[in-house]
Amino acid sequence: MSAPVRIFVPCDAxxxxxxAETVAQAIAETAAxxxxxxxxxxxxxxxMLWLEPLIEVETAAGRMAYGPVTSSDVDALxxxxxxxxxxxxxxxxxxxxxxxxxxxxxxxxARVGVTDPLSLRDYRQHGGFKGLARALELDGAAIVEEVRxxxxxxxxGAGFPTGIKWQTVREAVAERKYIVCNADEGDxxxxxxxxxxxxxxxxxxxxxxxxxxxxxxxxGYIYLRSEYPHALRTLTSAIEIAEHAGILGPSVLGSxxxxxxxxxxxxxxxxxxxxxxxxxSLEGKRGIVRAKPPLPAIAGLFGMPTVVNNVLxxxxxxxxxxxxxxxxxxxxxxxxxxxxxxxxxxxxRRGGLIELAFxxxxxxxxxxxxxxxxxxxPLRAVQVGGPLGAYLTTAELDTPLDYEALGxxxxxxxxGGIVVFDDSVxxxxxxxxxxxxxxRESCGKCTPCRIGSVRGVELMDRIxxxxxxxxxxxxxxxxxxxxxxxxxxxxxxxxPLPVMSALRGFAEDFRRPAPAANAAE
Amino acid sequence: MVxxxxxxIAAAQAIIAPLAARKGATLPILHALQDEFGYIDAAAIPLIxxxxxxxxxxxxxxxxxxxxFRSEPPGRKVIKLCRAEACxxxxxxxxxxxxKQRHGLALDATTADGELTLETVYCLGNCALGPSAxxxxxxxxxxxxxxxxxxxxxxxxxxxxx
Numbered sequence: 001m002s003a004p005v006r007i008f009v010p011c012d013a014x015x016x017x018x019x020a021e022t023v024a025q026a027i028a029e030t031a032a033x034x035x036x037x038x039x040x041x042x043x044x045x046x047x048m049l050w051l052e053p054l055i056e057v058e059t060a061a062g063r064m065a066y067g068p069v070t071s072s073d074v075d076a077l078x079x080x081x082x083x084x085x086x087x088x089x090x091x092x093x094x095x096x097x098x099x100x101x102x103x104x105x106x107x108x109x110a111r112v113g114v115t116d117p118l119s120l121r122d123y124r125q126h127g128g129f130k131g132l133a134r135a136l137e138l139d140g141a142a143i144v145e146e147v148r149x150x151x152x153x154x155x156x157g158a159g160f161p162t163g164i165k166w167q168t169v170r171e172a173v174a175e176r177k178y179i180v181c182n183a184d185e186g187d188x189x190x191x192x193x194x195x196x197x198x199x200x201x202x203x204x205x206x207x208x209x210x211x212x213x214x215x216x217x218x219x220g221y222i223y224l225r226s227e228y229p230h231a232l233r234t235l236t237s238a239i240e241i242a243e244h245a246g247i248l249g250p251s252v253l254g255s256x257x258x259x260x261x262x263x264x265x266x267x268x269x270x271x272x273x274x275x276x277x278x279x280x281s282l283e284g285k286r287g288i289v290r291a292k293p294p295l296p297a298i299a300g301l302f303g304m305p306t307v308v309n310n311v312l313x314x315x316x317x318x319x320x321x322x323x324x325x326x327x328x329x330x331x332x333x334x335x336x337x338x339x340x341x342x343x344x345x346x347x348x349r350r351g352g353l354i355e356l357a358f359x360x361x362x363x364x365x366x367x368x369x370x371x372x373x374x375x376x377x378p379l380r381a382v383q384v385g386g387p388l389g390a391y392l393t394t395a396e397l398d399t400p401l402d403y404e405a406l407g408x409x410x411x412x413x414x415x416g417g418i419v420v421f422d423d424s425v426x427x428x429x430x431x432x433x434x435x436x437x438x439x440r441e442s443c444g445k446c447t448p449c450r451i452g453s454v455r456g457v458e459l460m461d462r463i464x465x466x467x468x469x470x471x472x473x474x475x476x477x478x479x480x481x482x483x484x485x486x487x488x489x490x491x492x493x494x495x496p497l498p499v500m501s502a503l504r505g506f507a508e509d510f511r512r513p514a515p516a517a518n519a520a521e
Numbered sequence: 522m523v524x525x526x527x528x529x530i531a532a533a534q535a536i537i538a539p540l541a542a543r544k545g546a547t548l549p550i551l552h553a554l555q556d557e558f559g560y561i562d563a564a565a566i567p568l569i570x571x572x573x574x575x576x577x578x579x580x581x582x583x584x585x586x587x588x589x590f591r592s593e594p595p596g597r598k599v600i601k602l603c604r605a606e607a608c609x610x611x612x613x614x615x616x617x618x619x620x621k622q623r624h625g626l627a628l629d630a631t632t633a634d635g636e637l638t639l640e641t642v643y644c645l646g647n648c649a650l651g652p653s654a655x656x657x658x659x660x661x662x663x664x665x666x667x668x669x670x671x672x673x674x675x676x677x678x679x680x681x682x683x
Contacts, residue, residue, distance in 0.1 A: 014647050017662030049649040188605030191646040226552075226589055227601075227645050229658050264545075265552055267587035270643060284547030284573070286586035302544065344649060346610035351649025374611065383606055387643075419648065421610045433609070437643065 004037035005083045006058040010113065012045035012198050013230040014191065019070060020053035026071035027055070030078055038083070044199020046113035047353030048100055056095055059085035065092040100369060105331060106355045107319045107339050108312060109192075112199035118237055120245055123202045129253070131318030135210045136255050140170055143214035147317060149325030151337030156182055156273070156310030157385065157414040158490075159336075159403045162317075165307060168297035169215040172305035177217035179208050180282065180301055180308045183224040183231070184266050184273040187386025189417030192341040193311035195353055197224075197231040200315075201238035202247075205261060207314035209252055210321055211307055212259045220261040221301070223278050226268055235263050270387075270441040274489050275308040277443055288443045289489045310415070312341060333359035336402045346383075346419035347373045356401075363397040366420060377422035381430075381506065385414025387437050388494035390501035391421075391430065410501065412494070427506035431499045432460035438495040449492025452483040456499070466514025473510065476503075525559035525594065532557065533565055541572040547583050551590055560591035596631045596638035600672060601655040602664075604628075604641050607648035616652055619666045624675045637673060 009024040010016075024040055031038040046065075048054055054067030064085035066077060073090060080088040092098055106112075115122035123129070135143050148163025169177055181204065185193040197204060208220045224232055239261050242248045250258050264282055266272050272281045276290035279301050300306025316338060320328045329337040336358035342365055344351045349371035362382060366372070373379050381391045390411035392399070399405055406413045421430075435456030442449045456479055462472045480496035487493040503510060526532065536557060540550045547569065554565055561584050570577045584590050604613050620626040620639070631638040647653040650662035656672055 013660045014650055014662065017647050017650055017653060017660040052650070185646060186644060188644045189607045189648045190644075191648055194646040227642060227655070229655075230660070264548065267548060267551070267589035268642070269587050281548065282545050284545035284583065285579070286582050288586075346607040346648065346651070348649065387606060417607075417648070419607045419610055425610065430606070430609075433606070441643075 002037065004039040006039045006041055007083075008041045008043045008056040008058070008063070010045045010053065010055075011042035011117070011230075012052075012113075012195060013228070014049050014195075015045050015052040015054070016230070018052050018068065022071040023053045023055065023069050023074065026074040030074050034078060036078075036083065041116050043115060044112045044117050045195060045353075046095065046101065047109065047195065048098070048350070049352035050350045051092070057082055057085055061085055062094045062096060065095040065098060066090045067092065100350065100352075100354075103369075104355050105339050105357050107328070107331075108203070108315050109196065109200075109341055109353065109355045110319075111203065112195060112353075115200070117199050117201055117234055118241060120202065120241060123200075127322065128202055128318075129206060129247070131321030132206050132210055132247075132253065134321050135213050136253060136257070140214045140216060143210060143321070144170055146325040147214070147320060150316075150320040150328040151325075151332070151335070152313060152316055152320065152328065153336070153403065154310055155312035155316070155340075155415065157187075157412070159413070162309060162313050165297055165309070166211065166214050168295070169217070169305045169307050172298055174305050176219070176302075176304045177215055178301045178304055178306040179211045179215070179217045179220035180275075180279070180296075180306055181208055181220065181222040181311055181314055182273065182275060182278055182308055183222050183228075183311050184278060185228075185311070185415065186225060186270040186273045187388075187415050187417050189345040189383065189386060189419035190343050190415045191345070192343050192353055192416065194228050194231050196311055196315055196341075197228070198234045201234050202242065203315050203318060204235075204311055205238060205242050205248065207317040208261060209247070209259045210317050211309065211314060213252075213257055215305075215307055217307065218258045218260065220259065221282055222261060222263045223266060223272070223282055224263055225266045225272075232263065232265065239263065270437075271443045271491055274491060276489070278308065279306065286443070288445050289491075291488065312415075331357035333357070333400065333402055334404055336404070340401060340413075340416050342401065343415075343417045344370050344420075345417060347375055347422050348420045349374050358402050359400045361398050361400050362392070362418065365401070365418060366397065370420065373420060373422040375422045375424075377424065379420060380423040380425055381421040381427060381502075383419040383421070383430075383498065384417070385412045386417055387434065388412075388490060388497055389414050389417075390497050391427065391505060392501065393505040396505070410497070410504075412497065426512075427502040427509040428460065428464050428512070431502040431510075432457060432464065434495055434498040435460060438491060442491060446486075446488035446492060448483045448486040449488070449495070452479055452487075452492060453495060455479060456483075456495070463510055464514070469511070473503075524597065526557055528558050528562045528564070530564060530568070533562070533568055537568055537572045546573060547575075547580065548587075551584060551587075555590060559594045563592070593631070596636050598636060598674075599638045599640065599657055601640045601642040601645070602628065602669075603643065603645050603647075603651065603653045605644040605648075607644070608651035608653055611651045613652040616664060616666065616669055619669065620673070623666075624670065624673060626673060626675075639673075
């Protein structure tokens with residue numbers, strides 16, 4: 001009998017959500033029935049989510065892609081000779097040659113979808129731990145300097161230079177320091193953190209260990225949102241494997257350095273993505289935002305100097321250490337250096353994960369990669385950067401994805417999520433939702449956010465119902481200004497961003513005839 | 522899914538004790554209790570307060586801050602339906618209306634027979650394949666009315682649950 005054919009069936013949650021598990025079972029059963037030897041590898045997702053479950057077969061000509069596959073397609077795939085990479089209606093040819101992937105610049109996501117997420121052998125074969133090995137040869141200051149040179153800015157949304165944050169923690173004098181990974185990816189339209197943690201968990205571990213070496217911390221926490229049960233399982237297994245292999249624990253890769261990581265689960269509070277609220281939550285308290293200063297870099301978790309970085313910031317570090325900060329900074333535009341994993345979501349034909357150097361336009365992403373709306377109706381609005389991000393019009397789609405360029409049109413990049421809406425969207429309703437979400441998720445510490453959000457919902461109800469529209473719109477304008485200027489953190493401070501952008505770009509939706517009284521809810 | 526255990530003080534103490542030594546142990550303890558019993562019984566609050574040397578008010582404050590922690594046992598099946606923007610853009614609100622109009626099912630409630638709990642969730646990270654739901658921990662994408670009805674144990678066209 002010849003060597004088993006390797007077949008890759010993703011175990012990423014998105015692939016599972018459209019039936020990858022039953023496809024994997026069907027392949028195993030069909031192969032057994034036909035007496036064929038197959039080795040089914042559960043990989044992460046390549047990020048071409050509209051093609052999930054996307055299965056790949058390893059052939060002499062490379063990995064061949066088939067998708068979207070359902071369990072009822074499996075017999076026909078065997079009949080067509082997919083084990084030899086032969087054509088079929090669902091075939092896309094060699095995966096690496098697919099236009100959607102070929103056009104990307106995958107640095108952080110280089111391994112995601114390619115390897116078995118929990119195989120250390122795969123991880124090493126594809127360049128894993130090179131960054132950590134180099135970091136172990138340097139002192140902390142040199143690591144920080146490399147990260148500073150890379151121009152890496154916080155991928156959580158605020159865009160603060162990672163090197164400067166690390167330097168502050170490194171210079172702080174304390175008996176203990178912490179590395180906290182913010183994996184509370186709560187923004188609708190974002191899933192890059194999830195895909196990375198499920199698809200290449202050792203990369204995040206490697207990034208956290210390097211951060212620990214850089215600043216002199218020996219303990220890390222991953223604060224993971226509870227909505228990600230699959231990521232929890234993968235991370236937990238990966239940490240155990242890394243401990244057994246001597247990557248985590250008392251002697252990192254045989255060195256004198258210690259580093260331990262623990263995963264902690266959030267509990268369904270959006271505000272805990274805000275770093276100080278996250279720290280409160282890790283300490284076991286209500287997720288109430290802290291006033292700054294002191295910065296977490298000075299007094300963070302349990303009062304100690306703490307690096308709080310997003311998953312994607314930490315996951316960018318191993319590449320930077322392996323290839324040099326300069327090589328990373330060669331990607332990008334202006335003050336946005338490196339690559340950005342963009343998440344194309346919502347009403348989009350070809351949604352998924354696209355890692356590109358900063359500077360690609362929204363139009364390139366939505367039209368070229370995305371192929372327009374899933375519904376086939378005209379595109380009307382695009383929300384960039386999560387629930388606190390602006391709604392953009394079709395006239396604004398030539399804006400490049402860059403922290404400053406989006407800021408210049410009163411929008412924000414956030415965590416790189418793009419949510420597409422077709423022309424059935426009612427932007428007054430979306431504005432109302434922005435306040436409703438803030439009212440539900442506000443921590444309640446500051447009045448502009450706690451009360452302002454509730455007033456915002458009431459105002460939008462009156463405006464939608466057609467009550468004294470001019471006067472209520474004037475109050476809305478006031479409220480937006482007040483929340484923007486007087487809120488303690490970005491939750492209250494940015495909730496007006498989607499509202500004001502809706503007013504600016506879609507004013508007609510705020511002037512629609514009031515719904516008839518008997519149709520009112 | 523595996524049914525939850527009925528509330529039991531000794532069992533709760535056995536869960537709390539080994540976790541209490543961790544720094545900031547409140548959330549890990551609450552998750553462990555909810556995994557076992559399906560909710561946080563009011564009687565758990567003094568147990569946690571004692572174990573962690575906190576006031577009951579502090580523990581109560583933490584429990585009630587987070588959407589995840591329930592104060593009542595859930596139904597035998599739990600469906601968390603995403604209603605965030607990306608799912609809105611592909612019709613999640615239509616699904617909410619369908620549940621209400623066709624089946625008389627409300628979100629953030631448990632049916633009278635204790636079979637089904639429906640909860641609102643904001644984002645499951647499946648934003649390119651929405652509308653999405655988490656059904657007893659299993660992620661489901663591209664939900665439509667028929668599938669959702671079936672998941673709820675209803676026939677799509679009928680008002681009654683099977």
